[in-house]
Amino acid sequence: MQDHIALGVKQGIEEVATVSEKIPAKEVQETEEQHIRYRQLYEAADKIYTRKVSGFFQKLRRYTGLPLIAGFLLMPWLVIDGRPAMLFDLPTRQFHILWMTFWPQDGMLLAWLLIIAAFTLFTVTVLVGRVWCGFTCPQTVWTLMYIWAEHFCEGDRNKRIKLDKQGWNTEKVIRKGGKHLIWVGIAFITGLTFIGYFTPIRELIMGFVPQIGADGFVTFDVHPAAAFWTLFFTFMTYLNAGWMREQVCKYMCPYARFQSVMYDTDTLAVHYDAGRGETRGPRKPKEDYKANGKGDCIDCSWCVQVCPVDIDIREGLQYECINCGLCVDACNQVMDKMNYPRGLIRFTSEDQLETGHTHFVRPRLFGYSLAVLVMISAFIYAIGNRQPLSIDVVRDRGTKMYRISGDKVQNVYTVNINNMDRNAHIYRIDVVGEGDYKVRGYRPMQLEEGERFTLPLRIVVPRDQLPESKNEISIRVTAKDDESMTAEQKTIFIGPKK
Known part of the structure; x- marks a missing residue:
């Protein structure tokens, strides 16, 4: 046995030696560029100076961005039924969204x-x-x-590059200072508005208004937590949008990493038409460039200069690309100046570039669309049938699980009623079960908006109507002014054994 093992080990060593002779190891030297890239990790090697461009997609970004900004800024100021239209009141655990109020019990809807x-x-x-x-x-x-603040204060791309290279003087201080002042202003408004979704924004703003006290010192009537989070989000907005920018899209956003899983050859994205553009290179205005073996791309690099994430779309589809379309607008401007057809860079699919056709109806897209429609329908149904009333029943687990008084058996429960509606209601309590169950020590009560009420409840039933020692019953709470507003919970009624 030992001889067989030794023979096997010897053969294994010989095979490894043979393989190592056939596939020699090669030492890979790290280049200086790779060393810099790995050392800097998230940091860009050079500052990105984006060129200002106009066109269809730039206008489209403006028309989609401005409504979102306006909605974000104005929503905390909108008042519905005497309260902010959207307020996430964490201390009271109430989330007011338009005409509805949600509670932690509605977390499944979220x-x-x-x-x-x-x-x-x-x-x-x-x-x-x-x-x-x-x-x-x-x-x-x-x-x-x-x-935009950079363009307004420092000028276009070439002016900003020149300004950064020159020494500090009065002009540079004014331009740089004005830019950062606008940045901080936008960041502070953003932080203030965001916290305005968690505390009434009018009170929040008045808290930041300086007041002179009786001792002559300047004070602020704002809650320390609100002040901290407002300044925190101000700083984060200033950092993310002012300094990190494309680093967030490239290295911090998870969507950039798994988006390629959802792409297929028919997905519309920004593509460079290499068949039409190559071989790229400069040329004279009236040169017969095709006779010289050149394509439509004049290698002006405008598509790179306008890119907010600093990629060259001509190198192919890349995960950093955010499909903003700015390179499309820039290339179309150059094509217009050269009297070439537009669309050298355009929104299209890989199949369109290769075969001239794009399949819009395909199984993956159909499956996702069907799933979204089903979930939206179920969500709307759940919201429409949601009852702004909840009940929680806890049976008394004392030493005596039940009491007998004459021919009746009694159980004691603790009932918690939560009125999640925006109006006050008078509620009654009923017991549903196989027997003549009665509620003792209780009368209909009125609960105000958002009020929670806890009460002990005694339920009695004739002893001869208990078929088992453990019997299932339901405690139901119903609004007297709206019978459709009801909630119930099942529990156990315990009695003596037969």
């Missing part, structure tokens, strides 16, 4: 809403790629506002 949002995003990605990132993502929208 989970379903997030699932619907995720599947909707998947559906859109399969159809038109990463357009959410390019047109409606808050990181992109706020970054565009910060880039």
Whole structure:
């Protein structure tokens, strides 16, 4: 046995030696560029100076971004039924959204809403790629506002490069200072508005208004927690949109990593038509460039200069691309100047570039769309049939599980009633079960909006109507002014054994 093992080990060593002779190991030297890239990790090697461009997609971004900004800023100021239209009141655990009030018990609805949002995003990605990132993502929208401040204070791309290279003087201090002042202002308004979704924004703003006390010192009547979180989100907005920018899209956003799983050859995305553009290179205005073996791309690099994430779309589809379409607008401007047809860079699919056809109806897109429609329908049904009333029943687990008084058996319960409606209601309590169950020590009560009420409840039933020692009953709470507003919970009624 030992000889066989030794022989096997010897043969294994000889095979490894043979393989090592056939496939020699090669030492790979790390280049300086790779060393810099690995050392910097999230940091870009050079500052990105985006070129200002106009066109269809730039206007489309404005028309999609401005309504989102307006909605974000104005929603906390909108009042419905005497309260903010959207207020997440954490101390009272009430979430007011338009005409409805939600409670922690409605957490399942929030989970379903997030699932619907995720599947909707998947559906859109399969159809038109990463357009959410390019047109409606808050990181992109706020970054565009910060880039606008750069253009306003420091000028276009070439002026900003020149300004950064020159030494510090009065002009540079004014331009840089004005830019950062606008950045901080936008960040503070953003932080203030965001916290305005958790505390009434009018009170929050008045708290930041300085007041001079009797001792002559300046004070602020704002809650420390509200002040901290407002300043925290102010700083994070200033950091993300002003300094990190494309680093968030490239390295921090998880969507950039798994989006490729949802892409297929028929997904519409920004593509460079290499068959038409290659071989790229400069040329004279009236040169017969095709006779010289050149394509429509003049290698002006405008598509790179306008890219907010600093990629070259001509190198192919890349995960960093947010499908903003700015390179499409820039290339179309160059094509117009050269009197070439537009569309060298355009929204299209890989199949369209290769075969001239795009299949819009395909199994994956159909499956995602069907799932979204089903979930939206179920969500609307759940919201429409949601009862703003909850009940929690706990049976008394004392030493005596039941009491006998004459020919009747009694159990004691603790009932918690939560009126989650925006109106006050008078509620009555009924018992449903196989027997003549009666409620003792109770009378109909009125609960105000958002009020919770806890009461002990005694339920009695004739002893001869108990078929078993453990009997299932239901305690039901109903609003007297609205019979459809009801909630019930099952529990156990215990009696003596037969």
